[in-house]
Amino acid sequence: MNSLLPAALVAALAAPAAAQTAPATPAVNAADLQALRDEIQTLRNAYEARLQALEQRLQAAESAARAPAAVAATPSAAPATAPDTVQTASSAAPAAAANAFNPAISLILAGQYTRTSRDPEGYRIAGFGLPPDAEAGPGPRGLNLGESELRFSASIDPWLRGAAALALHPDNEFSVEEAFVETTALGRGFTLRAGRFFSNVGYLNPQHAHTWDFVDNPLPYQALLGTQLGDDGLQLRWIAPTDQLLELSAEVGRGAGFPGGDSAGNGAGLRTFSVHTGGDIGDSHSWRAGVSVLQARASGQELIGLAADDTSTFFTGRTRVWIADAVWKWAPEGNATRTHFKLQGEVLQARRSGTLALEDGSGGDYRATQSGWYVQGVYQFMPRWRVGLRTERLDAGTPHDPAGLVAGSGFKPRKHALMLEFNPSEFSRVRLQLAQDRAREGAADRQFFIQYQMSLGAHGAHAY
Structure with missing residues:
Protein backbone atom coordinates (compact mmCIF):
# COMPACT_ATOMS: atom_id res chain seq x y z
CA MET A 1 0.00 0.00 0.00
CA ALA A 18 -0.18 17.44 -18.42
CA ALA A 19 -3.70 18.41 -19.42
CA GLN A 20 -2.78 22.07 -19.41
CA THR A 21 0.59 21.75 -21.21
CA ALA A 22 1.06 24.21 -24.04
CA PRO A 23 4.03 25.20 -26.19
CA ALA A 24 4.42 28.42 -24.24
CA THR A 25 4.63 26.71 -20.83
CA PRO A 26 7.99 27.56 -19.20
CA ALA A 27 10.28 24.82 -17.86
CA VAL A 28 9.96 23.86 -14.25
CA ASN A 29 13.00 24.90 -12.27
CA ALA A 30 14.80 22.85 -9.62
CA ALA A 31 13.19 24.76 -6.72
CA ASP A 32 9.67 23.88 -7.90
CA LEU A 33 10.59 20.21 -8.26
CA GLN A 34 12.04 20.14 -4.77
CA ALA A 35 8.86 21.77 -3.39
CA LEU A 36 6.75 19.05 -5.01
CA ARG A 37 8.98 16.34 -3.56
CA ALA A 61 -9.86 -2.35 21.26
CA GLU A 62 -9.00 -6.03 20.81
CA SER A 63 -7.09 -5.98 24.10
CA ALA A 64 -10.05 -4.37 25.87
CA ALA A 65 -12.39 -7.04 24.48
CA ARG A 66 -10.13 -9.76 25.91
CA ALA A 67 -9.76 -7.96 29.26
CA PRO A 68 -12.95 -9.36 30.95
CA ALA A 69 -11.75 -12.92 30.45
CA ALA A 70 -8.34 -12.09 31.90
CA VAL A 71 -9.88 -10.37 34.93
CA ALA A 72 -12.16 -13.37 35.55
CA ALA A 73 -9.14 -15.66 35.50
CA THR A 74 -7.21 -13.49 38.01
CA PRO A 75 -9.74 -11.90 40.38
CA SER A 76 -7.07 -10.70 42.78
CA ALA A 77 -5.22 -8.68 40.15
CA ALA A 78 -4.78 -4.98 40.96
CA PRO A 79 -6.13 -2.31 38.57
CA ALA A 80 -3.73 -1.15 35.91
CA THR A 81 -3.99 2.47 37.02
CA ALA A 82 -5.12 4.19 40.18
CA PRO A 83 -8.22 6.38 39.88
CA ASP A 84 -6.21 9.59 40.17
CA THR A 85 -3.30 8.48 37.96
CA VAL A 86 -2.76 10.41 34.74
CA GLN A 87 -2.95 7.88 31.90
CA THR A 88 -0.57 7.88 28.95
CA ALA A 89 -1.75 8.04 25.36
CA SER A 90 -1.34 4.27 24.94
CA SER A 91 -3.60 3.49 27.94
CA ALA A 92 -6.29 6.05 27.07
CA ALA A 93 -7.67 4.00 24.17
CA PRO A 94 -8.55 0.90 26.27
CA ALA A 95 -10.22 3.17 28.86
CA ALA A 96 -12.29 4.85 26.15
CA ALA A 97 -13.28 1.46 24.73
CA ALA A 98 -14.44 0.31 28.17
CA ASN A 99 -16.37 3.56 28.70
CA ALA A 100 -18.29 2.90 25.48
CA PHE A 101 -20.44 0.44 27.44
CA ASN A 102 -21.61 3.14 29.87
CA PRO A 103 -24.97 4.82 29.16
CA ALA A 104 -25.35 8.53 28.46
CA ILE A 105 -26.74 10.18 31.61
CA SER A 106 -28.50 13.51 31.85
CA LEU A 107 -30.22 15.34 34.68
CA ILE A 108 -32.75 18.15 34.29
CA LEU A 109 -32.94 20.21 37.47
CA ALA A 110 -36.12 22.26 37.65
CA GLY A 111 -37.84 24.46 40.18
CA GLN A 112 -40.33 27.29 40.32
CA TYR A 113 -42.13 29.88 42.38
CA THR A 114 -45.92 29.94 41.99
CA ARG A 115 -48.33 32.67 43.06
CA THR A 116 -52.09 32.34 42.46
CA SER A 117 -55.10 34.46 43.38
CA ARG A 118 -57.30 31.38 43.97
CA ASP A 119 -56.51 28.33 46.06
CA PRO A 120 -54.99 25.63 43.81
CA GLU A 121 -56.22 22.89 46.18
CA GLY A 122 -59.71 23.34 44.80
CA TYR A 123 -58.68 23.49 41.16
CA ARG A 124 -61.19 21.96 38.75
CA ILE A 125 -61.86 22.26 35.02
CA ALA A 126 -65.59 22.97 34.88
CA GLY A 127 -67.59 20.32 33.03
CA PHE A 128 -64.71 17.86 32.71
CA GLY A 129 -64.20 14.79 34.89
CA LEU A 130 -60.65 13.73 35.78
CA PRO A 131 -59.20 11.02 38.03
CA PRO A 132 -58.38 12.13 41.61
CA ASP A 133 -54.63 11.92 40.92
CA ALA A 134 -54.71 13.93 37.67
CA GLU A 135 -51.98 16.58 37.45
CA ALA A 136 -54.17 19.51 36.42
CA GLY A 137 -53.81 23.10 37.50
CA PRO A 138 -50.92 25.33 38.55
CA GLY A 139 -49.62 23.10 41.36
CA PRO A 140 -48.74 24.16 44.91
CA ARG A 141 -48.12 27.78 45.82
CA GLY A 142 -44.77 29.24 46.81
CA LEU A 143 -41.30 27.86 46.20
CA ASN A 144 -41.19 24.23 45.17
CA LEU A 145 -39.16 21.76 43.22
CA GLY A 146 -40.40 21.35 39.68
CA GLU A 147 -40.45 18.12 37.76
CA SER A 148 -36.78 17.14 37.67
CA GLU A 149 -35.81 14.37 35.26
CA LEU A 150 -33.02 11.80 35.28
CA ARG A 151 -32.46 10.10 31.94
CA PHE A 152 -30.33 7.15 30.81
CA SER A 153 -29.82 6.06 27.21
CA ALA A 154 -27.40 3.81 25.36
CA SER A 155 -27.00 1.51 22.40
CA ILE A 156 -27.44 -2.07 23.58
CA ASP A 157 -26.02 -3.77 20.49
CA PRO A 158 -26.06 -3.15 16.72
CA TRP A 159 -29.81 -3.81 16.64
CA LEU A 160 -31.26 -2.23 19.80
CA ARG A 161 -31.03 0.87 21.99
CA GLY A 162 -32.64 1.59 25.33
CA ALA A 163 -33.68 4.66 27.32
CA ALA A 164 -35.29 5.44 30.66
CA ALA A 165 -36.57 8.74 32.09
CA LEU A 166 -37.23 8.96 35.83
CA ALA A 167 -39.19 11.92 37.20
CA LEU A 168 -39.02 13.48 40.66
CA HIS A 169 -42.24 15.39 41.36
CA PRO A 170 -42.72 18.40 43.68
CA ASP A 171 -44.55 16.26 46.27
CA ASN A 172 -41.46 14.01 46.61
CA GLU A 173 -43.06 11.23 44.57
CA PHE A 174 -40.88 9.30 42.15
CA SER A 175 -42.20 7.88 38.87
CA VAL A 176 -40.99 6.19 35.71
CA GLU A 177 -41.99 8.40 32.79
CA GLU A 178 -40.38 6.27 30.10
CA ALA A 179 -38.45 3.00 30.02
CA PHE A 180 -38.22 1.32 26.64
CA VAL A 181 -36.10 -0.48 24.08
CA GLU A 182 -36.33 0.21 20.37
CA THR A 183 -34.82 -1.17 17.22
CA THR A 184 -32.11 0.57 15.23
CA ALA A 185 -31.71 -1.76 12.25
CA LEU A 186 -35.14 -2.90 11.05
CA GLY A 187 -34.55 -1.06 7.80
CA ARG A 188 -37.02 0.32 5.24
CA GLY A 189 -37.87 3.20 7.59
CA PHE A 190 -39.42 1.06 10.37
CA THR A 191 -38.77 1.42 14.10
CA LEU A 192 -40.32 -0.77 16.81
CA ARG A 193 -40.46 0.37 20.43
CA ALA A 194 -41.51 -1.68 23.47
CA GLY A 195 -41.93 -0.63 27.10
CA ARG A 196 -43.32 2.52 28.70
CA PHE A 197 -43.34 5.71 26.65
CA PHE A 198 -45.27 8.88 25.85
CA SER A 199 -47.69 8.29 22.99
CA ASN A 200 -46.83 9.74 19.59
CA VAL A 201 -50.27 11.35 19.20
CA GLY A 202 -50.48 15.08 18.59
CA TYR A 203 -47.54 17.46 18.76
CA LEU A 204 -46.95 18.21 22.45
CA ASN A 205 -47.73 14.78 23.87
CA PRO A 206 -44.42 13.02 22.98
CA GLN A 207 -42.38 15.89 24.45
CA HIS A 208 -40.99 15.92 27.99
CA ALA A 209 -41.96 18.79 30.29
CA HIS A 210 -38.58 20.51 30.10
CA THR A 211 -39.03 21.02 26.33
CA TRP A 212 -42.39 22.81 26.64
CA ASP A 213 -42.45 26.48 25.66
CA PHE A 214 -44.62 27.35 28.67
CA VAL A 215 -44.61 26.28 32.32
CA ASP A 216 -47.65 24.03 31.86
CA ASN A 217 -49.48 22.09 29.18
CA PRO A 218 -52.59 23.78 27.70
CA LEU A 219 -56.09 23.13 29.07
CA PRO A 220 -57.17 20.75 26.24
CA TYR A 221 -54.32 18.41 27.14
CA GLN A 222 -55.14 18.61 30.84
CA ALA A 223 -58.88 18.03 30.39
CA LEU A 224 -58.90 15.44 27.59
CA LEU A 225 -55.59 13.57 28.05
CA GLY A 226 -54.95 13.99 31.77
CA THR A 227 -52.07 16.41 30.91
CA GLN A 228 -50.03 13.83 29.00
CA LEU A 229 -50.78 10.36 27.60
CA GLY A 230 -48.23 7.68 28.46
CA ASP A 231 -48.66 3.91 28.60
CA ASP A 232 -47.01 0.50 28.60
CA GLY A 233 -47.14 -1.12 25.19
CA LEU A 234 -45.74 -1.38 21.68
CA GLN A 235 -45.18 1.31 19.08
CA LEU A 236 -44.41 0.87 15.39
CA ARG A 237 -43.27 3.90 13.36
CA TRP A 238 -42.58 4.15 9.65
CA ILE A 239 -40.93 7.06 7.83
CA ALA A 240 -41.42 7.00 4.06
CA PRO A 241 -38.35 7.32 1.81
CA THR A 242 -39.58 10.59 0.29
CA ASP A 243 -38.28 14.15 0.16
CA GLN A 244 -41.31 15.35 2.10
CA LEU A 245 -41.67 13.96 5.61
CA LEU A 246 -44.33 11.26 5.91
CA GLU A 247 -44.50 9.41 9.22
CA LEU A 248 -47.05 6.79 10.25
CA SER A 249 -47.31 5.54 13.83
CA ALA A 250 -49.44 2.83 15.46
CA GLU A 251 -49.52 1.83 19.14
CA VAL A 252 -51.21 -0.74 21.34
CA GLY A 253 -51.04 -0.38 25.11
CA ARG A 254 -52.38 -1.47 28.43
CA GLY A 255 -54.62 1.59 28.72
CA ALA A 256 -53.85 2.19 32.40
CA GLY A 257 -53.87 5.99 32.30
CA PHE A 258 -56.61 8.50 31.55
CA PRO A 259 -58.65 8.46 29.33
CA GLY A 260 -58.23 4.70 29.70
CA GLY A 261 -58.96 2.87 32.92
CA ASP A 262 -56.80 -0.29 33.01
CA SER A 263 -59.65 -2.57 31.94
CA ALA A 264 -57.91 -4.54 29.21
CA GLY A 265 -57.15 -7.74 31.10
CA ASN A 266 -55.17 -9.84 28.64
CA GLY A 267 -55.94 -7.51 25.72
CA ALA A 268 -55.07 -3.98 24.67
CA GLY A 269 -56.92 -1.21 26.47
CA LEU A 270 -55.44 1.55 24.28
CA ARG A 271 -54.93 1.83 20.54
CA THR A 272 -53.59 4.84 18.66
CA PHE A 273 -52.80 5.77 15.08
CA SER A 274 -51.06 8.91 13.81
CA VAL A 275 -49.99 10.33 10.48
CA HIS A 276 -47.71 13.37 10.15
CA THR A 277 -46.25 15.13 7.16
CA GLY A 278 -44.05 18.19 6.72
CA GLY A 279 -41.24 19.84 4.86
CA ASP A 280 -39.40 23.04 4.02
CA ILE A 281 -40.60 26.11 2.15
CA GLY A 282 -37.53 27.85 0.82
CA ASP A 283 -34.57 28.38 3.13
CA SER A 284 -36.40 30.15 5.94
CA HIS A 285 -39.65 28.25 6.53
CA SER A 286 -40.58 24.73 7.65
CA TRP A 287 -43.82 23.08 8.73
CA ARG A 288 -45.39 19.91 10.05
CA ALA A 289 -49.04 18.83 10.35
CA GLY A 290 -50.84 15.68 11.33
CA VAL A 291 -53.92 13.84 12.56
CA SER A 292 -54.05 11.33 15.40
CA VAL A 293 -56.77 9.17 16.90
CA LEU A 294 -56.78 7.09 20.07
CA GLN A 295 -59.34 4.75 21.58
CA ALA A 296 -59.30 3.67 25.21
CA ARG A 297 -61.48 1.54 27.45
CA ALA A 298 -62.36 2.08 31.10
CA SER A 299 -64.20 0.03 33.70
CA GLY A 300 -65.41 1.73 36.88
CA GLN A 301 -63.06 4.68 36.31
CA GLU A 302 -63.41 7.21 39.15
CA LEU A 303 -63.89 10.78 37.95
CA ILE A 304 -64.15 14.01 39.92
CA GLY A 305 -65.62 17.19 38.47
CA LEU A 306 -68.70 15.92 36.63
CA ALA A 307 -71.16 15.80 39.54
CA ALA A 308 -71.92 18.61 41.96
CA ASP A 309 -69.95 19.01 45.21
CA ASP A 310 -67.05 16.98 43.81
CA THR A 311 -68.99 13.75 44.25
CA SER A 312 -67.16 10.85 42.62
CA THR A 313 -68.72 9.29 39.54
CA PHE A 314 -67.62 6.04 37.91
CA PHE A 315 -67.41 5.65 34.13
CA THR A 316 -67.47 2.39 32.21
CA GLY A 317 -67.16 2.50 28.43
CA ARG A 318 -65.04 3.76 25.56
CA THR A 319 -63.37 7.06 24.80
CA ARG A 320 -62.18 8.12 21.36
CA VAL A 321 -60.01 11.23 21.01
CA TRP A 322 -59.15 12.94 17.72
CA ILE A 323 -56.22 15.37 17.52
CA ALA A 324 -55.25 17.67 14.65
CA ASP A 325 -51.93 19.50 15.04
CA ALA A 326 -49.92 21.94 12.96
CA VAL A 327 -46.57 23.71 13.46
CA TRP A 328 -44.85 26.38 11.37
CA LYS A 329 -41.33 27.67 12.02
CA TRP A 330 -39.42 30.62 10.56
CA ALA A 331 -35.72 31.38 10.82
CA PRO A 332 -33.84 33.74 8.45
CA GLU A 333 -31.95 31.59 5.93
CA GLY A 334 -32.47 28.63 8.26
CA ASN A 335 -30.28 30.17 10.98
CA ALA A 336 -32.20 30.16 14.28
CA THR A 337 -29.32 31.27 16.50
CA ARG A 338 -30.25 34.96 16.48
CA THR A 339 -33.96 35.18 15.79
CA HIS A 340 -36.76 32.77 14.94
CA PHE A 341 -40.51 32.30 15.35
CA LYS A 342 -42.70 29.24 16.00
CA LEU A 343 -46.48 29.09 15.62
CA GLN A 344 -48.32 25.96 16.70
CA GLY A 345 -51.85 24.86 17.45
CA GLU A 346 -53.90 21.75 18.15
CA VAL A 347 -57.59 20.84 18.17
CA LEU A 348 -58.78 17.93 20.36
CA GLN A 349 -62.17 16.23 20.46
CA ALA A 350 -63.15 13.43 22.85
CA ARG A 351 -66.23 11.25 22.50
CA ARG A 352 -67.19 9.17 25.54
CA SER A 353 -69.84 6.48 25.41
CA GLY A 354 -70.88 4.08 28.16
CA THR A 355 -72.44 4.29 31.61
CA LEU A 356 -71.96 6.72 34.49
CA ALA A 357 -72.79 5.77 38.07
CA LEU A 358 -72.44 6.99 41.63
CA GLU A 359 -70.70 5.00 44.34
CA ASP A 360 -74.00 3.34 45.33
CA GLY A 361 -74.42 2.03 41.77
CA SER A 362 -77.22 4.36 40.69
CA GLY A 363 -76.86 5.95 37.28
CA GLY A 364 -77.39 5.12 33.65
CA ASP A 365 -76.30 5.71 30.09
CA TYR A 366 -73.80 8.45 29.42
CA ARG A 367 -72.56 9.97 26.18
CA ALA A 368 -70.62 13.19 25.73
CA THR A 369 -68.66 15.01 23.05
CA GLN A 370 -66.09 17.40 24.49
CA SER A 371 -63.56 19.53 22.61
CA GLY A 372 -60.81 22.07 23.03
CA TRP A 373 -58.09 23.94 21.20
CA TYR A 374 -55.06 26.11 21.78
CA VAL A 375 -52.84 28.38 19.67
CA GLN A 376 -49.46 29.70 20.72
CA GLY A 377 -46.64 31.70 19.22
CA VAL A 378 -43.07 31.98 20.50
CA TYR A 379 -40.62 34.59 19.15
CA GLN A 380 -36.91 34.82 19.81
CA PHE A 381 -36.32 38.53 19.25
CA MET A 382 -32.60 38.47 20.07
CA PRO A 383 -30.08 35.81 21.08
CA ARG A 384 -31.01 34.03 24.32
CA TRP A 385 -34.33 35.91 24.75
CA ARG A 386 -37.81 34.60 23.83
CA VAL A 387 -41.36 35.82 24.37
CA GLY A 388 -44.53 33.79 23.90
CA LEU A 389 -48.30 34.10 23.97
CA ARG A 390 -50.85 31.27 24.25
CA THR A 391 -54.64 31.22 24.22
CA GLU A 392 -56.83 28.17 24.81
CA ARG A 393 -60.48 27.19 25.19
CA LEU A 394 -62.64 24.18 26.13
CA ASP A 395 -66.23 23.14 25.45
CA ALA A 396 -67.81 20.43 27.61
CA GLY A 397 -70.73 20.08 25.20
CA THR A 398 -74.20 18.87 26.20
CA PRO A 399 -73.92 15.34 27.57
CA HIS A 400 -76.57 12.65 27.19
CA ASP A 401 -77.22 11.89 30.86
CA PRO A 402 -80.77 10.64 31.59
CA ALA A 403 -79.88 10.00 35.24
CA GLY A 404 -78.98 13.67 35.72
CA LEU A 405 -75.62 13.02 37.39
CA VAL A 406 -73.66 15.64 35.44
CA ALA A 407 -73.95 19.17 36.83
CA GLY A 408 -73.43 21.08 33.58
CA SER A 409 -73.93 24.83 33.30
CA GLY A 410 -72.72 25.56 29.80
CA PHE A 411 -69.59 27.31 31.11
CA LYS A 412 -66.64 27.19 28.68
CA PRO A 413 -63.22 27.17 30.39
CA ARG A 414 -60.53 29.36 28.86
CA LYS A 415 -57.07 30.64 29.63
CA HIS A 416 -54.47 33.12 28.35
CA ALA A 417 -50.75 32.99 29.14
CA LEU A 418 -47.78 35.29 28.46
CA MET A 419 -44.19 34.20 29.01
CA LEU A 420 -40.72 35.78 28.87
CA GLU A 421 -37.67 33.54 28.81
CA PHE A 422 -33.91 34.02 29.13
CA ASN A 423 -31.47 31.26 28.13
CA PRO A 424 -27.93 32.01 29.36
CA SER A 425 -26.82 28.97 27.35
CA GLU A 426 -28.34 25.91 25.70
CA PHE A 427 -28.08 24.17 29.09
CA SER A 428 -29.94 26.70 31.26
CA ARG A 429 -33.23 28.57 31.25
CA VAL A 430 -35.09 31.10 33.41
CA ARG A 431 -38.74 31.78 32.57
CA LEU A 432 -41.44 34.18 33.80
CA GLN A 433 -45.08 33.44 33.01
CA LEU A 434 -48.30 35.34 33.66
CA ALA A 435 -51.67 33.65 33.15
CA GLN A 436 -55.33 34.46 33.51
CA ASP A 437 -57.00 31.09 34.15
CA ARG A 438 -60.79 30.79 33.88
CA ALA A 439 -60.99 27.00 34.07
CA ARG A 440 -63.31 27.36 37.09
CA GLU A 441 -66.49 29.37 37.24
CA GLY A 442 -66.28 32.63 39.16
CA ALA A 443 -63.37 35.02 39.37
CA ALA A 444 -60.34 34.48 37.17
CA ASP A 445 -57.30 32.87 38.75
CA ARG A 446 -54.37 35.22 38.19
CA GLN A 447 -51.20 33.13 38.12
CA PHE A 448 -47.53 34.14 38.24
CA PHE A 449 -44.63 31.73 37.76
CA ILE A 450 -40.86 31.98 37.92
CA GLN A 451 -39.25 28.81 36.60
CA TYR A 452 -35.69 27.61 36.15
CA GLN A 453 -34.36 24.56 34.30
CA MET A 454 -30.76 23.37 34.21
CA SER A 455 -29.43 20.53 32.05
CA LEU A 456 -26.51 18.44 33.30
CA GLY A 457 -24.75 15.74 31.33
CA ALA A 458 -25.32 14.32 27.86
CA HIS A 459 -28.75 15.05 26.44
CA GLY A 460 -30.06 14.07 23.03
CA ALA A 461 -31.53 16.44 20.48
CA HIS A 462 -35.18 17.41 20.83
CA ALA A 463 -37.88 16.61 18.29
CA TYR A 464 -39.01 19.13 15.68
Missing part, protein backbone atom coordinates in the same frame (compact mmCIF):
# COMPACT_ATOMS: atom_id res chain seq x y z
CA ASN A 2 2.85 2.39 0.91
CA SER A 3 4.52 1.91 -2.47
CA LEU A 4 1.32 2.73 -4.36
CA LEU A 5 0.67 5.98 -2.49
CA PRO A 6 3.57 8.06 -3.92
CA ALA A 7 2.77 6.87 -7.45
CA ALA A 8 -0.90 7.75 -7.04
CA LEU A 9 -0.07 11.15 -5.64
CA VAL A 10 2.43 11.91 -8.39
CA ALA A 11 -0.13 10.84 -11.01
CA ALA A 12 -2.81 13.00 -9.41
CA LEU A 13 -0.52 16.02 -9.30
CA ALA A 14 0.91 15.46 -12.74
CA ALA A 15 -2.42 14.90 -14.54
CA PRO A 16 -3.63 18.51 -14.36
CA ALA A 17 -0.24 19.78 -15.43
CA ASP A 38 8.70 17.90 -0.10
CA GLU A 39 4.90 18.11 -0.34
CA ILE A 40 4.65 14.46 -1.42
CA GLN A 41 6.89 13.41 1.46
CA THR A 42 4.76 15.39 3.92
CA LEU A 43 1.58 13.68 2.67
CA ARG A 44 3.27 10.27 2.89
CA ASN A 45 4.39 10.87 6.46
CA ALA A 46 0.93 12.05 7.51
CA TYR A 47 -0.74 9.06 5.87
CA GLU A 48 1.64 6.58 7.50
CA ALA A 49 1.15 8.24 10.90
CA ARG A 50 -2.60 7.97 10.50
CA LEU A 51 -2.34 4.27 9.61
CA GLN A 52 -0.18 3.61 12.65
CA ALA A 53 -2.66 5.42 14.92
CA LEU A 54 -5.56 3.37 13.55
CA GLU A 55 -3.62 0.13 14.00
CA GLN A 56 -2.86 1.07 17.61
CA ARG A 57 -6.54 1.81 18.27
CA LEU A 58 -7.53 -1.55 16.76
CA GLN A 59 -5.02 -3.39 18.93
CA ALA A 60 -6.21 -1.48 22.00
